[in-house]
Amino acid sequence: MSVELQELLANNKQWAADTEAREPGFFSKLLKQQTPQYLWIGCADSRVPANDLVNLLPGELFVHRNVANVVVHSDLNCLSVMQFAVDALKVRHIIVVGHSGCGGVKAALLDTRTGLADNWLRHVQDVRNHHLDWLMSLPAQQRVDALCELNVLEQVRNACQTTIVQDAWARGQEVIVHGWVYGLHNGLLEDLKLTAGAADEVAPAFALALASIKQRYA
Ligand SMILES: [Zn+2]
Numbered sequence: 001m002s003v004e005l006q007e008l009l010a011n012n013k014q015w016a017a018d019t020e021a022r023e024p025g026f027f028s029k030l031l032k033q034q035t036p037q038y039l040w041i042g043c044a045d046s047r048v049p050a051n052d053l054v055n056l057l058p059g060e061l062f063v064h065r066n067v068a069n070v071v072v073h074s075d076l077n078c079l080s081v082m083q084f085a086v087d088a089l090k091v092r093h094i095i096v097v098g099h100s101g102c103g104g105v106k107a108a109l110l111d112t113r114t115g116l117a118d119n120w121l122r123h124v125q126d127v128r129n130h131h132l133d134w135l136m137s138l139p140a141q142q143r144v145d146a147l148c149e150l151n152v153l154e155q156v157r158n159a160c161q162t163t164i165v166q167d168a169w170a171r172g173q174e175v176i177v178h179g180w181v182y183g184l185h186n187g188l189l190e191d192l193k194l195t196a197g198a199a200d201e202v203a204p205a206f207a208l209a210l211a212s213i214k215q216r217y218a
Contacts, residue, residue, distance in 0.1 A: 039085040068104030098152040
């Protein structure tokens with residue numbers, strides 16, 4: 001095995017030993033159940049490691065990541081994760097997390113050809129096209145981060161419109177959907193204040209969050 005991979009396995013042994021030493025019985029407890037309160041839908045970017053950013057242990061955060069944190073109504077992968085999280089694990093919060101300087105968002109903004117992912121990033125281009133006039137009114141260096149934030153809003157709205165979340169709300173199950181953005185430059189998460197816990201909250205919350213983004217970049 002290559003030296004780099006041996007290092008990973010050695011790191012893992014150390015981590016398991018440290019974790020068990022800090023909290024004896026940690027792994028045997030996890031074996032019996034996981035009861036996360038949160039579903040994190042984030043970007044696959046290696047600089048945005050979900051558990052680390054919010055300092056949560058294994059068992060505390062259910063995670064789905066893809067390029068540019070997109071929630072598409074036909075993506076069975078994301079929908080399956082959401083359904084298990086909401087229906088089986090009963091998570092109370094779904095958090096869509098974008099990040100500044102996202103490579104996927106940048107490629108979508110600038111029409112950069114990347115390969116197969118171009119098709120995936122068409123969803124982000126839809127967001128770009130929808131807000132094109134406003135984006136183009138910004139200085140060029142602000143457009144990527146602005147689109148990262150707009151993309152979070154659109155993906156939060158998509159998450160709210162899934163049958164999974166709609167059905168949970170219809171039966172009175174508490175599920176609150178949030179939109180956050182992570183700053184690569186300072187390591188901080190920011191709440192974009194698009195928070196919805198009922199079907200009729202989505203549109204007004206979206207309008208307020210969008211106005212807030214536009215104000216911030218004005
Ligand atoms: Zn990204």
